[in-house]
Amino acid sequence: MDVHSRDLRYFVAVAEELHFTRAAERLFISQPALSKQIRLLEKALGADLFERDRRAVALTEAGRTLLPQARRMLEVWDEAQAALARLEAARGARLVIGMSTSPGRGGMLPAIRSRFAAEFPQAKLELRQLPWQDPTAGLADATSDLAFIWLPVPDAERYRWLVMATEPRHVALPLGHPLATRDTVKLADLLDEPFLALPESAGPLRAYWLALDERAERPPRIGAVVHNPDETYEALVDGRGLCLVAAGNAPLLTRGDVVTRPVTDVAPSRLVLAWRAEDTRPLVRGYASAAAKLAEGRN
Amino acid sequence: MDVHSRDLRYFVAVAEELHFTRAAERLFISQPALSKQIRLLEKALGADLFERDRRAVALTEAGRTLLPQARRMLEVWDEAQAALARLEAARGARLVIGMSTSPGRGGMLPAIRSRFAAEFPQAKLELRQLPWQDPTAGLADATSDLAFIWLPVPDAERYRWLVMATEPRHVALPLGHPLATRDTVKLADLLDEPFLALPESAGPLRAYWLALDERAERPPRIGAVVHNPDETYEALVDGRGLCLVAAGNAPLLTRGDVVTRPVTDVAPSRLVLAWRAEDTRPLVRGYASAAAKLAEGRN
């Protein structure tokens, strides 16, 4: 009998959560899909793996027998992929990491690099800053292999990602602005102000940083379109508008006559490490999993 | 990235044969299907596994890296299934082995039993002789879990099997029959004789033992319909007809006034151990693989 490693992942997830709905969430699939797959696995094995007792899910003896074996299968496969990744690395493979804004945030980038290098010492990494016309920082046109970008990602089903930071959004203003005297502001305070906007090509991300969804019927005035941190800084001190910015990106703008203030009633922003869904090269996954271990440690 | 163990089996087969067509045969799939799956695996891994050089197929470095890991994955899965099978056995699971005729053949049955018992000491085996109305010896109605039967199996896609013996066919005759003086006979010698036939319900198997395909335009005369070895023996000594019989089954009939003679120009018969394709219970597979090891040893 054959198995799909996916089904083993599903099984392990349910065995760990002992809760189908939660396990399904963790696996990013629907609960019925998970139920069905587990049922099919049980049918294929000819043995029940879980005892569903209306209110509780428990492993059967067969489930307890299978669990360590399933984990081992998954480990062996991980190891196989790592071996292939090391081979790629040894052949001089190079990974291009794109970013929309420097991830900064207390050495996140070097921390990932060192974890990654520990496993794939020979792999080469190349970092690229990309202008904001491309909200995927080079993933879309495959000039980057992975990218640090902001949700929402356009064409979301084409990508996979890992949330690296969830941060409140601030508003950036020139020092002389009346709101600069406040400690915090509300979105309502900003609705009549001109905004700096991302280029049209940024799609839903442009809307997101203009808080379009949250400003109800009040369309924003666009003071300027900006393509990188420097342009943004200049537009701010010029008084051409203000803009929302992730708390962690505030340092990029507050270098002289610009300050940022928390906006207390907008949804926080999420910085993610993303890659193309169809790009299953082990080295790419290797970088992602180095980042995942780090993100885990931080949470 | 996920894998299907089937794809790993395919990969290992090609790596061992270094020949797609032969590997496909071994895997019981078509060559294009195999080519496609290997291509997809390579694509998913982002690395070529084979170098196809028109006349030769060779492993790439990535292929050589993956091969031992793939084997290990498959081993771990085998072990997982064996563990589940042992669990089933420990719970008192019972396997029913049906047979159309006693397999005999120098202790094949005890040999399989002892191999099987070595791995699953607690499993119970039950042997059943079934009359010839059912050419699947109880598989069709699930009263048997595995069965020793003869090809061709009706509804072939519902079953899987393992060839346990390939044997020339003899003709069984009463001692006084004119052909009994010959050492061997040809099918042509038999075309005008009345034949003992399996019941209609035996389907293609009835046709097979009447050699319908091989007698061209000469339909057989049916002397009697027989349902088990005893009936057959009696019909033979009664002179109601003669019949083809696998060499290994000759001892069942040659107990007194019946002899058998090789028929030199009919295709040999194949005795198989069969089970239902959808029955993937590890214990069933365990019995089959005990039989497989034995069959290997014999060939």
Add this chain to the structure above:
DNA sequence: CACGTCCATAGCCGATGGTTATCACAGAAG
């Protein structure tokens, strides 16, 4: 008793994994 929680079922749909038929090409044979 009404409600919420949670797993199962039903119906639907695109992707996957198989099939057969055919191609393109290399080497062997004539």
Add this chain to the structure above:
DNA sequence: CTTCTGTGATAACCATCGGCTATGGACGTG
């Protein structure tokens, strides 16, 4: 040189699989 043979790749097609949403039914709980 042409033809035949063996091999892997490609194309077109089809059933099954793995996902989704919507809904059901059996509990505990307020």
